Amino acid sequence: MLKKNIFNILLIVVKIFRKNKLVSSLVLVIPLISGLLTFFSYNAQVKLIDIVTMGSKNYNLSQVFELALIPVLLYVGVAAIQNLLASITEIVKNKMNASITISFQSDIIDIANSIDYENFDDEQFTNKLQRAKNFVGEDLDGITGFLVSSVGIISSLFSIIWLSATSGYYLISLLIFIMIIVTLSIRLFSEVKVRKVGREITLDGRMGDYLSKSLEEHSTLREMKIYRSVDYFIDLWKGTMKKQHNKRYGARKFEIKTGMIVALIQTGTIYIVLVYLLKGIKETNSVSIGTVAVLFLALLTCGNKIMSLTWPLSKLYISSSKLYDLNEVLELKKNIIKESNTNKKTLSLTPIDLTNIYFKYKNSEEFILSNINMRINHGEKIAIVGENGAGKSTLIKLILGQYKSTLGTVLWNGNDKPQGKVSVVFQNFIKFELSLRENIILGNVEEEIDDDKIIMILEKCELMDLYHELGGLDVKLGQIYEGGRQLSGGQWQKLAIARALYNNADLIILDEPTSAIDPISELQIYQKLLELCEDKTAIFISHRLGWTKNVDRIFVIENGSIVEVGNHNDLISHNGIYANMFSLQASWYK
Numbered sequence: 001m002l003k004k005n006i007f008n009i010l011l012i013v014v015k016i017f018r019k020n021k022l023v024s025s026l027v028l029v030i031p032l033i034s035g036l037l038t039f040f041s042y043n044a045q046v047k048l049i050d051i052v053t054m055g056s057k058n059y060n061l062s063q064v065f066e067l068a069l070i071p072v073l074l075y076v077g078v079a080a081i082q083n084l085l086a087s088i089t090e091i092v093k094n095k096m097n098a099s100i101t102i103s104f105q106s107d108i109i110d111i112a113n114s115i116d117y118e119n120f121d122d123e124q125f126t127n128k129l130q131r132a133k134n135f136v137g138e139d140l141d142g143i144t145g146f147l148v149s150s151v152g153i154i155s156s157l158f159s160i161i162w163l164s165a166t167s168g169y170y171l172i173s174l175l176i177f178i179m180i181i182v183t184l185s186i187r188l189f190s191e192v193k194v195r196k197v198g199r200e201i202t203l204d205g206r207m208g209d210y211l212s213k214s215l216e217e218h219s220t221l222r223e224m225k226i227y228r229s230v231d232y233f234i235d236l237w238k239g240t241m242k243k244q245h246n247k248r249y250g251a252r253k254f255e256i257k258t259g260m261i262v263a264l265i266q267t268g269t270i271y272i273v274l275v276y277l278l279k280g281i282k283e284t285n286s287v288s289i290g291t292v293a294v295l296f297l298a299l300l301t302c303g304n305k306i307m308s309l310t311w312p313l314s315k316l317y318i319s320s321s322k323l324y325d326l327n328e329v330l331e332l333k334k335n336i337i338k339e340s341n342t343n344k345k346t347l348s349l350t351p352i353d354l355t356n357i358y359f360k361y362k363n364s365e366e367f368i369l370s371n372i373n374m375r376i377n378h379g380e381k382i383a384i385v386g387e388n389g390a391g392k393s394t395l396i397k398l399i400l401g402q403y404k405s406t407l408g409t410v411l412w413n414g415n416d417k418p419q420g421k422v423s424v425v426f427q428n429f430i431k432f433e434l435s436l437r438e439n440i441i442l443g444n445v446e447e448e449i450d451d452d453k454i455i456m457i458l459e460k461c462e463l464m465d466l467y468h469e470l471g472g473l474d475v476k477l478g479q480i481y482e483g484g485r486q487l488s489g490g491q492w493q494k495l496a497i498a499r500a501l502y503n504n505a506d507l508i509i510l511d512e513p514t515s516a517i518d519p520i521s522e523l524q525i526y527q528k529l530l531e532l533c534e535d536k537t538a539i540f541i542s543h544r545l546g547w548t549k550n551v552d553r554i555f556v557i558e559n560g561s562i563v564e565v566g567n568h569n570d571l572i573s574h575n576g577i578y579a580n581m582f583s584l585q586a587s588w589y590k
């Protein structure tokens, strides 16, 4: 676990570094330098104390001032530089945070856009993607902040070891080093444990809130009284509260105990160091008073430094489990680059051949589609009809190449990958809260914007009234923008159709394209769609029949299999499922 967490932290540090080598190096190097400068500050302090103590015996006042000038300048200079470096670190850190957040966010968007659609049927995957997204949005800033402060504190702790080492007290350096490692480990262990308990307490707290709320709410209380379960709930609530209290108390006790052990080790170290140095002053006169005083003071601040290092390090450690999701999601990017290179060619998609297709979703046990054999010829207008859940939309996903068949093959003009332009209007069409123009041109952003073409398409899709009402193409739709215009469901759907038509695709797929549109507009739109798709291949899915009279072939799907194929007249004279559906619907209008 420990190894895995540290590995995750290192992995993300490497990724951050790769994103922006210069800025991330600066963000780590500046606090490192600032921490190490503490060594020079300590040295200046040693010299100052020595000058003052010696000076009182050997020099007059002006000589003392003269000698003290350089250490004073050094001390003040270091403090000024450290302040300056702290400000620079803040600026660089903010810059880095903004750029890596955007960069990771776009990586995640790329990944979500490029991976197989099938992954989105996997709840675990979608949750992981969501957690990775949340982490980048909420926690990434914190991670870099913790890293920066950890580097600063570690290097200033190192300055203490450096000071005693350069004064020739290697044993003392070693002792301080061991003390830092041991007390830091104890503190970290305690902090991580307390944080984990804190999380559990939060969960217990939520449960406690839920139970106490249930005991106060009229409707739940009424049911509890009927089933005589009020006492059961009260006991449950008391138990949860007690558990929460015990955990909190236990965590406090543990924190106090470890705090005492740490204080004991630190005080013991200071005592040993002092005795050793004082012995040096007394017996060999090899130690200056300044060194003793500064080391003593530095060691006193050591405890606080270790405390302040514990916080970012433990936060880093706790966050590392979330980093795991981010690292895993980002790893997927490697596969994407290969795919996007192969997807560049634009070829004709038709004819599309589906041979012996069987399909099941990752999470489904039975085949959703079985034994599908169909050829969609170039320029054909096809209708796919069938009851709810028959498998129509699933078939479309396979035709689009979004899902791979479990058995059998799909070939697009002989290729095993679809490499052509396609327009689709899905049942759950998208409402882009952008301008009217953008809602159309998003169907084909590669083409230069052509307002005449946009207006022509608006006309075909019965949207001219809306266009005149809005007074132009630039009006924002939806609610995000102040003054944005909200549209009806039918108007949004017509816009989705207009967007599909704007794309010069040779295959158009319309999955329930008129479900939100009134029956009169629906017939008109179907008529126009058929006209507009004259030279294109078009596949329509709809529960409403009637317009199917005009398509070349109708495929009737039942329980995932094609049960009837033919044009309207063929199927009516066949007097099977289609004929039955048709006469049923026709009877509504009699």
Ligand SMILES: Nc1ncnc2c1ncn2[C@@H]1O[C@H](COP(=O)(O)OP(=O)(O)OP(=O)(O)O)[C@@H](O)[C@H]1O
Residues within 6 Å of the ligand: 121, 361, 363, 364, 368, 386, 387, 388, 389, 390, 391, 392, 393, 394, 395
């Ligand atoms: N992502 C999925 N994971 C698992 N099962 C799915 C998934 N999507 C659809 N199904 C199941 O596959 C079957 C066929 O669904 P599909 O959406 O293809 O039917 P449809 O004919 O388009 O239905 P409708 O007319 O209601 O839109 C249904 O039983 C549905 O529950």
